[in-house]
Amino acid sequence: MTNDAIKDVVMIGAGPSALTAAVYTTREDIDTTLYEKAAVGGLAAITDMVDNYPGFPDGIEGMTLASQLEKQAERFGAKIEYGDVSAVRVEDGMKVITVDGKDVKAKAVLIATGSDYGKIGVPGEAEYYARGVHYCATCDGAFYRDRPIAVVGGGNSAVQESIFLTRFASHIDLLVRSTIKASEVLQHDLKEYIDSGKITIHLHTTTDEIVGADGKISTVKVTENGQPREIAVDGVFVFVGLKPNTGFLGGTGIELDELGLIKTDQKLQTNLPGVFASGDVRSGATMQIASAVGEGATAALSIREYLEALDKK
């Protein structure tokens, strides 16, 4: 196994999960290359303040955390390259990864491409990302204690997270494009909050613009039953689906769950031997940096074990 053209491990993505895995593999002298098509650090890098990543009692800026993870992986020798992975296939046990149209060979692969939150695509949404517009109630709900917010969406997660957010927000306007699509159970639970006045539901309502000033949100402009109106809020939470970054896996035969997330076993190996997955792209992901990082460490130990067994053959 001295073919220099064959890498030990290729990691697809360079968010917290892959960067952690790379700290572990490179610290053990396992040759590791990460391919990232957008920003190193993943969603963490574009998060304003991370309050619940363990080890930083006063919180840490997402960008700072991302750059520290990058530095740590590079300290032990991880190679982080920009490149768009369009395909992964297995040939005679060797993993072949197509990066920017060229084939790269590796003994093992970690898929840690994460998931993106579904966007509504309205003015103000990108501008106030993570500073008023949020996609994760667990992460950012606590920033809205006793403050009015809006929630956009009408499916299971929009209803579930609205109910969860009532423990923080003073009031929630739930903006639903058509009608509520959530399960009967959730709709039943929701009714209680509507009755108590904690949640006001707006059906047949499109969200048109998120308006703010001085870096803060003040208003969300909507069209409710054909009539334009403005609702004063401090924050907007959007729950219109999750988009796992698995488009490049078509044809690989890697098993996905019903949400399009990658299925793994306890060791975080997919159904293809030597191909592992961790973080937000994995089935069962919590969309939490702490979990992504933990899975990165676990995946790295599994990868080491896989490589050791391979080298013995």
Place this chain on the structure above:
Amino acid sequence: MTNDAIKDVVMIGAGPSALTAAVYTTREDIDTTLYEKAAVGGLAAITDMVDNYPGFPDGIEGMTLASQLEKQAERFGAKIEYGDVSAVRVEDGMKVITVDGKDVKAKAVLIATGSDYGKIGVPGEAEYYARGVHYCATCDGAFYRDRPIAVVGGGNSAVQESIFLTRFASHIDLLVRSTIKASEVLQHDLKEYIDSGKITIHLHTTTDEIVGADGKISTVKVTENGQPREIAVDGVFVFVGLKPNTGFLGGTGIELDELGLIKTDQKLQTNLPGVFASGDVRSGATMQIASAVGEGATAALSIREYLEALDKK
């Protein structure tokens, strides 16, 4: 459910996993009490330098990391109390935890008591803990690049970790009290390293003392086949078993694996509804802070879900 005497969540142990879980639960206003019988921060707190906890590119002292985790949990309202938990039982769905002889009631329990490394109990072992005497090759092996070390033990993990440590150490003296008890496969693998001179094996050898000066190890004193001798090493790795802190679970009916670690499902729930486990005490644990922390976050989300379902009843 307004009985003040019933706590929402009791966490047993206050290491990285429980402290992380507590950051999550308390940030969501879930009343959380942790009981710790020894040191807050668990094994992390007594680790000299943690090099692979993600987010600290230059490493962080274990004690500093532990105190930052503690601060973070307390910032959101976690109550950390010293107390020895001797039993857990379930009565009509309510969890009853015996702390210092008194019963405490809770709706949900997280067991995060960790595991301790088996000790050999010789002079110098405690004194040089984490500063020359180590119990985790993944954690500390990389500190011994091109340096001579000794490994104590003769079972599967001692042999496996010795082989792993050859990627760092210049030479390994493997100190085996009687004979090698590892699997045939591992013994076969080991032979290759003995033949190449990378590992020297000492059978019927007791480790008597770890000797050092100026805070560094210089020598390990052994008795080999009845003869005393000294071996010059920079570090000693001890692999004589893992002791999960599950002694208090006798009679609870909580399922353990063959190593005595607690079995859980994907949501980190044990076979008892409402009783969860995370970190080093859980079956499949990697003994890595990153993984323990990730599981803490995941367990907290599962606990929230459990409590929400409970409150609806």
